[in-house]
Amino acid sequence: MDARRKDIHNSDIPVICTACEARHRGVCGALSSDQLQTLSKSASRKKLGSGAELVGESLATSSYSNIIGGVVKLVKMLADGRQQIVGLQFAPDFLGRPFRAESSLTAEAATDVSVCTFPKTVIERMISDTPELEHRLLEQTLKELDEARDWMVTLGRKTAAEKVAGFLLLIATNADPENESDSAEFDLPLTRLDIADFLGLTIETVSRQMTKLRKEAVIEVRNNRHVIVPDLNALADMAGN
Amino acid sequence: MDARRKDIHNSDIPVICTACEARHRGVCGALSSDQLQTLSKSASRKKLGSGAELVGESLATSSYSNIIGGVVKLVKMLADGRQQIVGLQFAPDFLGRPFRAESSLTAEAATDVSVCTFPKTVIERMISDTPELEHRLLEQTLKELDEARDWMVTLGRKTAAEKVAGFLLLIATNADPENESDSAEFDLPLTRLDIADFLGLTIETVSRQMTKLRKEAVIEVRNNRHVIVPDLNALADMAGN
DNA sequence: CGTACGGTTGACGAGTGTCAAGGGTAGTGG
DNA sequence: CCACTACCCTTGACACTCGTCAACCGTACG
Numbered sequence: 001m002d003a004r005r006k007d008i009h010n011s012d013i014p015v016i017c018t019a020c021e022a023r024h025r026g027v028c029g030a031l032s033s034d035q036l037q038t039l040s041k042s043a044s045r046k047k048l049g050s051g052a053e054l055v056g057e058s059l060a061t062s063s064y065s066n067i068i069g070g071v072v073k074l075v076k077m078l079a080d081g082r083q084q085i086v087g088l089q090f091a092p093d094f095l096g097r098p099f100r101a102e103s104s105l106t107a108e109a110a111t112d113v114s115v116c117t118f119p120k121t122v123i124e125r126m127i128s129d130t131p132e133l134e135h136r137l138l139e140q141t142l143k144e145l146d147e148a149r150d151w152m153v154t155l156g157r158k159t160a161a162e163k164v165a166g167f168l169l170l171i172a173t174n175a176d177p178e179n180e181s182d183s184a185e186f187d188l189p190l191t192r193l194d195i196a197d198f199l200g201l202t203i204e205t206v207s208r209q210m211t212k213l214r215k216e217a218v219i220e221v222r223n224n225r226h227v228i229v230p231d232l233n234a235l236a237d238m239a240g241n
Numbered sequence: 242m243d244a245r246r247k248d249i250h251n252s253d254i255p256v257i258c259t260a261c262e263a264r265h266r267g268v269c270g271a272l273s274s275d276q277l278q279t280l281s282k283s284a285s286r287k288k289l290g291s292g293a294e295l296v297g298e299s300l301a302t303s304s305y306s307n308i309i310g311g312v313v314k315l316v317k318m319l320a321d322g323r324q325q326i327v328g329l330q331f332a333p334d335f336l337g338r339p340f341r342a343e344s345s346l347t348a349e350a351a352t353d354v355s356v357c358t359f360p361k362t363v364i365e366r367m368i369s370d371t372p373e374l375e376h377r378l379l380e381q382t383l384k385e386l387d388e389a390r391d392w393m394v395t396l397g398r399k400t401a402a403e404k405v406a407g408f409l410l411l412i413a414t415n416a417d418p419e420n421e422s423d424s425a426e427f428d429l430p431l432t433r434l435d436i437a438d439f440l441g442l443t444i445e446t447v448s449r450q451m452t453k454l455r456k457e458a459v460i461e462v463r464n465n466r467h468v469i470v471p472d473l474n475a476l477a478d479m480a481g482n
Numbered sequence: 483c484g485t486a487c488g489g490t491t492g493a494c495g496a497g498t499g500t501c502a503a504g505g506g507t508a509g510t511g512g
Numbered sequence: 513c514c515a516c517t518a519c520c521c522t523t524g525a526c527a528c529t530c531g532t533c534a535a536c537c538g539t540a541c542g
Contacts, residue, residue: 074390076390076391076393076394078394078398078481078482079481079482080481082398083398084393084394084397084398086390086393086394087390097383098379098383099379099380099383100383100387105390131372131375134372134375134376134379135375137379138339138340138375138378138379138382139340141379141382141383141386142338142339142340142341142382144386145382145385145386145389146341148386148389148390148393149315149317149327149328149346149389150317151393152317152325152327152389152392152393152396153317153319153325153327155393155396155397155441156325156396156440156441157319157323157324157325157441159497160497160498191519191520191521192520192521192522193520199397200396200397200398201498201499202498202499202500203520203521203522204498204499204500204501204521204522204523205497205498205499207521207522207523208498208522208523210521210522211522211523223507224506224507224520224521224522240319240320240321241319241320400529400530401529401530432487432488432489433488433489433490434488442530442531443530443531443532444488444489444490445489445490445491445530445531445532445533446529446530446531448489448490448491449490449491449530451489451490452490452491464539465488465489465490465538465539
């Protein structure tokens with residue numbers, strides 16, 4: 001379909017939003033062009049370097065964001081420093097927790113990230129005015145819950161080899177959702193330490209499993225971060241779902 | 242309709258609902274007495290023995306339920322038989338997944354359970370009519386997401402000893418939410434196998450950790466299932482949050 | 483009385499974590 | 513242009529937690 005032509009007719013859509021994915025697959029799709037106008041007035045685009053903190057103890061409840069690009073990790077930390085990544089978010093996910101102070105969770109940019117940020121108050125007013133918006137939030141929350149539960153199986157019941165294979169598969173599908181072929185090629189958005197914190201392993205074990213996959217020719221690795229998967233099915237077999 | 246007249250006299254709350262917790266803390270609190278009337282006409286109370294399947298491949302999407310009493314476990318199973326419990330639900334939680342075919346998740350009665358069941362269609366119509374109902378569902382889904390993420394930290398980063406202590410603490414608080422003292426006493430709603438599947442351990446390891454806690458006098462156990470915790474703080478220290 | 487089920491305990495080994503050393507690359511300052 | 517440092521990653525040797533296998537106990541039930 002010709003989205004551009006539709007935008008010309010609905011000429012009220014803010015310039016900043018016209019090419020934004022959040023309007024199609026994200027929560028903004030629930031809003032009228034009027035509401036988009038209102039929201040875009042108080043919205044601001046930001047680019048954040050890898051490692052920047054998006055939601056933490058401080059910023060926690062002051063603003064919400066849509067992720068425009070990049071990968072955000074949701075991190076929980078124990079008192080003694082052990083940490084666990086409890087979720088990864090990709091564009092055009094919505095970031096921020098309505099109606100709720102988020103207990104001990106921080107959101108950090110895993111890669112360089114760009115976001116569209118709005119103040120909490122504006123969004124919350126729109127939520128109460130627009131049932132469809134709340135519906136989208138419910139849909140996204142249900143999606144995140146499914147993902148969290150899938151990952152619980154990985155954390156609780158899979159071996160290190162299966163965990164790493166499963167992780168690579170996860171990134172492969174999110175890096176290029178359109179890909180229909182059996183092969184894939186992508187850059188890992190996470191360091192080995194992040195991967196370890198996501199999988200409940202140590203960096204050493206992650207590293208060893210990666211070399212094992214390399215030696216078995218299931219993957220090919222360049223510059224530590226760039227991964228080529230000649231046969232996704234072979235990788236899926238090792239992930240044991 | 243003369244719904245209005247019924248709304249004025251709130252004595253029209255269905256008999257079946259008057260003493261029901263779901264009307265206070267659960268999703269039914271979002272409904273008018275009129276809607277409760279409609280819903281209660283197609284609702285039915287059921288008692289299910291431990292082990293019964295509430296949501297599975299078959300029943301999956303045909304009905305929803307409120308849990309009136311007992312404990313329900315949400316189970317995911319891998320092809321080779323390994324399984325992981327990804328959530329426990331207590332009264333008055335809502336059971337069933339709106340708008341979504343639940344991938345490979347089964348809900349089973351962990352104890353004897355009583356539920357209030359309604360057909361999918363009735364609930365879904367009410368959801369679209371009543372934004373407040375959708376709001377409650379969002380709240381519950383957010384709560385479940387928080388719990389799932391907390392548990393991911395346990396699964397990924399805690400030792401067997403911490404896992405077992407954390408589990409006992411979880412049950413202690415859910416068994417008696419009103420308890421303000423620092424001691425507790427309760428029956429475990431789960432078998433050792435269920436506990437193992439919840440914690441990502443084996444029954445043997447669970448058993449050993451329980452004995453260890455017993456020998457350290459952190460807990461006292463009678464008949465395998467009945468647990469006394471003289472000092473919840475001592476237990477909390479071992480859970481390592 | 484036999485059987486089934488759930489739980490405990492012990493001996494042993496595999497899978498991961500821990501500790502330590504070293505390689506590769508990018509950025510910085512001389 | 514070359515150290516120099518910092519960071520990320522890999523690899524090896526070893527230790528330890530937890531899983532596996534097996535035997536046994538107690539209780540409920542036919």
